[in-house]
Amino acid sequence: MKVALVTGASSGIGETTAVELRKAGYTVYAAARRVQRMEGLAAQGIRVLEMDVTSDESMAEGVGKIIAETGRIDVLVNNAGYGSYGAVEDVPLDEARYQFEVNVFGLARLVQLVAPHMREQRSGRIVNVSSIGGRIYEPLGAWYHSTKFAVEGLSDSLRLELKPFGIDVVVIQPGGIKTEWGGIAVENMRKTSGGGAYDRQVRQLAGFHGQMSRASEPKVIADVITRAAEAKRPRTRYSAGFGAKPMLFARGVLPDRAFDALFLGLMRRFG
Incomplete structure (x- = not known):
């Protein structure tokens, strides 16, 4: 039986x-800081791990436990x-660095431990x-987008490094998904930049992100991840979810200034 480790598994996509x-037949280890929120997973035969991706000791212990078992x-x-x-x-x-610790360096450390x-x-x-x-990019999201641009570049280089050893590296690019992510991002944005020089952009972007009522369910991405895990020869990238393909297409064909105008126009419309 194949073994899978999924991080950020206490809610949403994970x-x-x-x-x-x-369901696909894997022995699954679900890892997250909030173990108490994974009781439902444990009831389904999924093995629950307490893991903090900003703690080297926590990640090493988690991977060690999986290998031992x-x-x-x-x-x-x-x-x-x-x-x-x-x-x-x-x-x-400090907040910017922490976001890199979670979104980039935690990911990279787990690769080092598992590879x-x-x-x-x-x-x-x-x-x-x-x-x-x-x-893509948007105002007020520079640090978040920086982390995801880093994940894209890291994954491309990693794919070439690990190819000779029979290891595939796949990137998943979700669009709008109904998770806690949007609410947390907007709350942090209002707390950090609301009421100041950037207040108008805050209100516009909050309105834009408010369209998450039209977002896709997490299962859309979970199905794509499962397909990528099972494929004999997986694609290097999979995109799915509300708005993903149109936005990526627009970014691919439009010059920077034209994409700027498109995005700012969408913000004004929804804000």
């Missing part, structure tokens, strides 16, 4: 992915992450959950 991989890891789903918005001049650098076991097996799949925000 939680649903753990369920879908379990199963002897292998076949799929790593790096899903843990969050969005913290605000104007670059307003966001404290040796996959190399020994001569097989494995690393699925990094990025975002369409790894290809």
Whole structure:
């Protein structure tokens, strides 16, 4: 039986992915800081791990436990992450660094811990959950988008490094998904930059993100991740969810200034 580790599994995409991989026949380890929120997963036969992706000791213990119990890891789903918005001049650098710790360095450290076991097996799949925000940009989201741009570049280089060992690296680019992410991002943005010089942009972007009522369910992404995990020859990137394909298409064909105008126009419309 193949073994999968899913981070950020206490809610949203991670939680649903753990369920879908379990249905697909995997022994699934669901990892998150909030273990008490994963009781439902444990009831479905999913093995729950307390893991903080900003703690090296926590990650090393978690991977060690999986290897001790199963002897292998076949799929790593790096899903843990969050969005913290605000104007670059307003966001404290400690907050910016923490976002990189969670979204980039935690992901990279788990790769370091898991890759040796996959190399020994001569097989494995690393699925990094990025975002369409790894290809597009928006005002007040500079630090978040920076982390996702970093995940995209890291994944491309990693894919070439691990290819000789039979290990695939896949990037997932969700669009609008009904999770806690949007509410947290908007709350942080209002707290950081609301009421000041950027207040108008805050209100406009909050209105734009308010369209999340039209967002896709987490299962849309969980199904894509499961497909990527199961595919004999997976694609390097999968995009899915509300607005993902139109936004990525627009970014691909429009010059920077034209995309700027498109995005600012959408903000004015919804804000």
